[in-house]
Amino acid sequence: MALASKPDLDVMKQVNRQFVTGVTVVTALDGETPRGLAVNAFSSISLDPATVMVCVQRTSSTHDCLFRASHLAINILSTDQLDVVGVFASKTEDKFKDVDWESGPFGSPLIARSSALMEVEIRERLQASTHTVFICRVVHAAVSELPPMVYGAGKFFDGGALAPLG
Numbered sequence: 224m225a226l227a228s229k230p231d232l233d234v235m236k237q238v239n240r241q242f243v244t245g246v247t248v249v250t251a252l253d254g255e256t257p258r259g260l261a262v263n264a265f266s267s268i269s270l271d272p273a274t275v276m277v278c279v280q281r282t283s284s285t286h287d288c289l290f291r292a293s294h295l296a297i298n299i300l301s302t303d304q305l306d307v308v309g310v311f312a313s314k315t316e317d318k319f320k321d322v323d324w325e326s327g328p329f330g331s332p333l334i335a336r337s338s339a340l341m342e343v344e345i346r347e348r349l350q351a352s353t354h355t356v357f358i359c360r361v362v363h364a365a366v367s368e369l370p371p372m373v374y375g376a377g378k379f380f381d382g383g384a385l386a387p388l389g
């Protein structure tokens with residue numbers, strides 16, 4: 224049997240940099256206070272029933288509020304929201320101070336100018352080493368005309384200006 228080995232950390236960082244994603248802001252209400260953080264560890268699991276997942280680091284200051292919530296909003300950021308990603312990837316005290324948002328049908332904070340957004344009901348909270356994986360059922364979804372923000376190798380790109388292959 225092959226011995227288990229651990230990949231080099233720098234190689235793993237480079238591997239991750241080769242994977243291009245969108246960017247979301249995952250939000251929830253903490254009592255009356257909206258909370259959220261930038262998350263690119265988002266994936267659709269199934270279309271019908273509409274099921275998605277997000278992974279959130281347990282040391283994030285937003286984590287416990289998300290963990291306690293019954294519903295979350297997953298705001299898929301647009302090219303118009305470079306300011307928003309900067310705020311939600313930070314540890315700023317009141318991230319919603321200069322952000323235009325409204326409550327969704329199930330109370331979660333929906334951020335204006337998003338490319339698309341979902342409100343989801345949390346079905347499972349799986350512990351995966353440093354992170355919690357939230358498995359969620361989509362209960363509300365909306366799409367805008369704004370193209371998505373793209374994230375790769377530490378930079379943000381215009382998802383409306385991608386060159387097709389072939």
Ligand SMILES: Cc1cc2nc3c(=O)[nH]c(=O)nc-3n(C[C@H](O)[C@H](O)[C@H](O)COP(=O)(O)O)c2cc1C
Nearest residue numbers: 260261262263264278279280283284285312313314
């Ligand atoms: C593009 C991008 C993607 C990120 N993706 C994740 C993620 O998937 N999960 C996570 O826990 N943190 C992710 N982060 C980091 C958090 O957004 C960041 O640590 C934030 O400051 C946490 O804020 P908080 O401690 O106030 O919750 C990402 C940051 C950026 C810029």
